[in-house]
Amino acid sequence: MTERLESGAPKAWYGAGLRFGCTSCGACCTGDPGAVWVSALEIARLADHLGMSLGETDRRYLRLRGIRKALHERFNGDCIFYDREGGGCRVYSARPVQCRTWPFWEPLVETRRAWQAVCEACPGCGQGELVSQEIIVRRQALLAKAREGAGQE
Ligand code: SF4
Ligand code: SF4
Numbered sequence: 001m002t003e004r005l006e007s008g009a010p011k012a013w014y015g016a017g018l019r020f021g022c023t024s025c026g027a028c029c030t031g032d033p034g035a036v037w038v039s040a041l042e043i044a045r046l047a048d049h050l051g052m053s054l055g056e057t058d059r060r061y062l063r064l065r066g067i068r069k070a071l072h073e074r075f076n077g078d079c080i081f082y083d084r085e086g087g088g089c090r091v092y093s094a095r096p097v098q099c100r101t102w103p104f105w106e107p108l109v110e111t112r113r114a115w116q117a118v119c120e121a122c123p124g125c126g127q128g129e130l131v132s133q134e135i136i137v138r139r140q141a142l143l144a145k146a147r148e149g150a151g152q153e
Contacts, residue, residue, distance in 0.1 A: 005133060012133055013112055020103060021128015028102055028122060029082040029089060036071040036079060038062065039149030042096045043069065049094035068150055071096070097146035101139040109136060 003011040038046070047057040061080050062069045072080040081090045089095055103109075103125050108118045119125040 007134060009133075009137070012109075014109060014115070014136065015133050017130040017132045018104070018109065018115065018125075018136065019127050019130050020124055022124040024088055025123055026082060026084070026088065029099075030076075030078040030084070033073055033077045035065060036096055036098050037147060037150040038069050038071060038096050038098075039146055041149055042146065045094045046091055046096075049091055097143055101143040104131070104136045104139045105143060106140050 003015065005011055005015065043054060043057060043062065046061065047054050050057060050061075052060075058069075061072050063072045074080060078084065079089075081095075082088070083090055089099070103118050103122055107114060109115050115125070
């Protein structure tokens with residue numbers, strides 16, 4: 001019989017929760033190029049945080065990839081908002097949902113093996129606060145909604 005959570009949802013392999021405590025190493029904000037997608041709402045939040053107009057925020061920090069907007073990256077792959085001089089994320093309180101929900105994206109927790117690979121890349125995974133399956137699923141739903149807003153399926 002399928003084990004279920006109190007909410008009635010089927011228990012995932014991580015039904016007992018997963019540990020995560022960011023060490024602020026910056027690995028997920030730097031290095032290999034990637035894409036941090038942003039919706040109109042997230043862009044407005046960033047503009048507000050930066051005290052800039054939407055147009056200025058767009059010009060300085062965003063790039064168009066196909067029909068979607070993503071954060072700009074430096075030549076070395078670092079996120080445009082990452083400060084290597086020790087400041088970390090310069091827009092932390094207004095960072096996009098994609099950053100807020102890392103490392104609990106669906107493909108990353110789909111299997112134990114996938115999670116293990118994330119743990120090898122991110123020193124914060126597998127340690128720190130125990131995050132329940134309910135919260136993980138809620139974060140995934142939040143990300144799905146933000147991606148719809150960013151024009152991503
Ligand atoms: S790689 Fe992990 S520990 Fe390092 S900054 Fe990103 S989330 Fe935090
Ligand atoms: S917005 Fe902040 S948390 Fe997100 S990738 Fe850039 S530096 Fe990292």
